[in-house]
Amino acid sequence: MSTPTETVFDRTGEAAPWWRQAAVYQIYPRSFADSNGDGLGDIPGITSRADYLAELGIDAVWLSPFYPSALADGGYDVADYRNVDPRLGTLDDFDAMVSALHARGIHVVVDIVPNHTSDQHVWFQEALAAGRGSAARERYIFREGTGENGDQPPADWVSVFGGPSWERVADGQWYFHHFATEQPDLNWxxxxxxxxxxxxxxxxxxxxxxxxxxxxxxxxxxxxxxxLPSQAELDALPQDGNHPIIDRDDVHEVYAEWREVFNSYDPPRTAVAEAWVHPSRVPLYASPKSLGQAFNFDLLEADFDAEEFRRIVTDNLAISATSGSSTTWVFSNHDVVRHATRYGLPRTERGADGRPLHKHGSQWLLSGGTDPVVDTAGGLRRARAASLFLLALPGSAYMYQGEELGLPEVADIPAADRQDPTFFRTQGAEIGRDGCRVPLPWTESGPSFGFGEAGAHLPQPAWFGEYAVSRESADPHSTLSLYRRALALRHELQTAEELEWLETGRADVLEFVRPNGWRVITNFGTEPYPLGPDTVVLTSSDPVDTALTEVPAETTVWIAAR
Known part of the structure; x- marks a missing residue:
């Protein structure tokens, strides 16, 4: 099966693998498009939107898990790694989707979930049946309990989703699950x-x-x-490559083996690590001997702030130079509050380490999105400016489905309709991630705004039609039209993986230039910034206006080479 090819550039300006400066569009399959009217997005639904994806101008799609799953964690509890969930289609449907996307010059990236399986996976079911001391249990992490009768967990560790991270089985042993109970960790x-x-x-x-x-x-x-250490002892241990469960040096023995697999193909397969590690350790994952690229989430956690943006970009370009890879940029994904909403909230309260105290807007979600009141127009204006800034940076740009519509977060989902295990395991203390996973609006009306012939698996609010693809496609000033123009221009202007900061004389205005003279100015402030006699080719302001003499407040402009 052939793969699409694109010419991109590395930091020297030489031709480089397609992924180094790719625009990658994340699809959460169950919420993208429903082809059979069962309320759940599916693989044929993605294929039906191949022209939409091509018109958007992306280089690749990344599919969140589409494998057989009991959906204890939105598909990240995988029951079979080499098949398609029958509710989402078949392997033939998958092949047809790949062919349709490749025919339009779009690469395909899929999610691999190697830390844990579903408790419905054949291996785990075999482990439960086989009992203590069996070979089947050695594939997972089983331990005897503590206490007089072994009725206490091996340690007091807490799961990421809340509650204990050890679960007892019928014969009295316990297994470890860093995430949901239904996601037992594998023994690597x-x-x-x-x-x-x-x-x-x-x-x-x-x-x-x-x-x-x-x-x-x-x-x-x-x-x-x-x-085993206690939870307090575990939290106090340095994450220096020797931590019991996080960012261990020996994980790279696994990825060295995977790299041999990737390089055995022509062209070599690519990989990107979701690795929440100290910046000094990111190059281990992004090394060409390991996975080859790693996400950085720093912009995702940042306020709309010039100083923060400049520091993050400078630091991450330095990290990518160390690894020899290109960096990645992202504002939204399937795990966080959409950035059109985040930027409409008051500035984030931060701890002594600079990280958000209320991660990704979760505190706001607890009120059902009513306290504080979100500045919808301001959030969208800042999101458009931030996105245009991101799309001009050297490296890979990752987008999440719906951000090209300026889609806000859905905050007021009834408890009975929620699906995220975080909500249930914390008894609602953490609201979960359902608000960014609500199925997309394709049309202004209809039972699911064009998502499918029936309803949607998560409820869509009445205002969703305002952000529908059909409506925004017809509006030259819409966020969708802005993304389409930006991605098309990005292909024309893309150059070596470098930038130079230019002085603006204002702390709230950033300007940088790429090696071919492509200049980008972002005004993070509330007062206009004067422009010289420049040729503006794109602006994030609404309405889009290239006949500018100044950069409006909270706006990004792209300027052609002189």
Missing amino acids: RHPEVRADFVKTLRFWSDRGVDGFRIDVAHMLTKDLSDP
């Missing part, structure tokens, strides 16, 4: 585990997949030698 010291994932990578590569996004890539390998 086991040769069968390593061999099976190599088989999975080859399975999808042979079907034409161009690359892989590796879920929680920093958590696979573990050292759970007795005695």
Whole structure:
């Protein structure tokens, strides 16, 4: 099966692999497009929107998990890594989708979830049936309990989704799950585990997949030698490569083996790590001997602030130079409040380490999005400016479905309709991620705004029609029209992976220039910034106006080379 090719550039200006400066569009399959009217998005639905994706101007799609799953965690509880969930289609449907996207010059990246399986996976069901001391249990992390009768967990560790991270089974043993109870962690010291994932990578590569996004890539390998530390002791341990469960050096033995698999294909398959690690350790994952690229989430956690943006860009370009890879940029994904809404909230309260105290707007979500009142217009204006800034940076630009519509977060989902395990495991103390996973509006009206012939698996608000694709496609000033113009221009203007900061004389205005003279100015402030006799080719302001003599407040402009 052929793959599309694109000419991009590395930091020297030489031709480079397509992924180094790709515009990648994340699709959450269950919420993108429903082809059969069952309320759930599916693979044929994606294929039906291939022309839309091509018109948008992206280089690749990244598919969140579409595998068989009980949906305990939105598909990240995988029951079979080499198949398609029958509710989403078949392997033939997958092949047809890949062919349709490749025919339009769009690469395909799929999510791999290697830290844990579903508790419905055949291996885990075998482990439950086999009992203590069995070979089947060695593929997972089983331990005897503590206390007089072993009725206490091996440690007091807390799951990411809330509640204990050890679960007792019928015969009295306990298994470890860093995430939901239905997501038992694999034992990556086991040769069968390593061999099976190599088989999975080859399975999808042979079907034409161009690359892989590796879920929680920093958590696979573990050292759970007795005695286990307490949660407090675990939290206090440095994450320096020797932590029992996070960012261990030995995980790169796994990725070195994967790199051999990727490089055995022509062209080599690509991979990007979701690795929440200290910046000094990012190059280990982005190294050409390892996965080759790693996400940075710094802009995603930043306020709309010039000083913060400049520091983040400078730091991450330096990190990418160290690794030899290109960096990645992202504002929204399936796990966070959409940035059109985040930027409409008051500035984030931050701790002593500079990180948000109320991560990704979760505190606002607890009020159902009513306290504080979101500045919808201001949030969208800042989001458009930030997105145009991001799309001009050297490196890969990752977009999340719906951000090209300026789609806000859906905050007021009734408890009975929620699906995120975080909501249930914390008894509603954490609202969860459902608000960014509501199915997309394709038309202004209809039972699910064009998502499918019936309803949607998460309720869509009445105002969704205002952001429908059909409506925005007809409006030259819409956010969708802005993204289409920006992505088309990005292809024309893309150059070597470098930028130079230019002085603006204002702390709230940033300007940088790419090696071919492409200049970008972002006004983060509330007062206009004067422009010289420049040729503005694109602006984030609404209405879009290139006949500018000044950069309006909270606006980005692109300027052609002189």
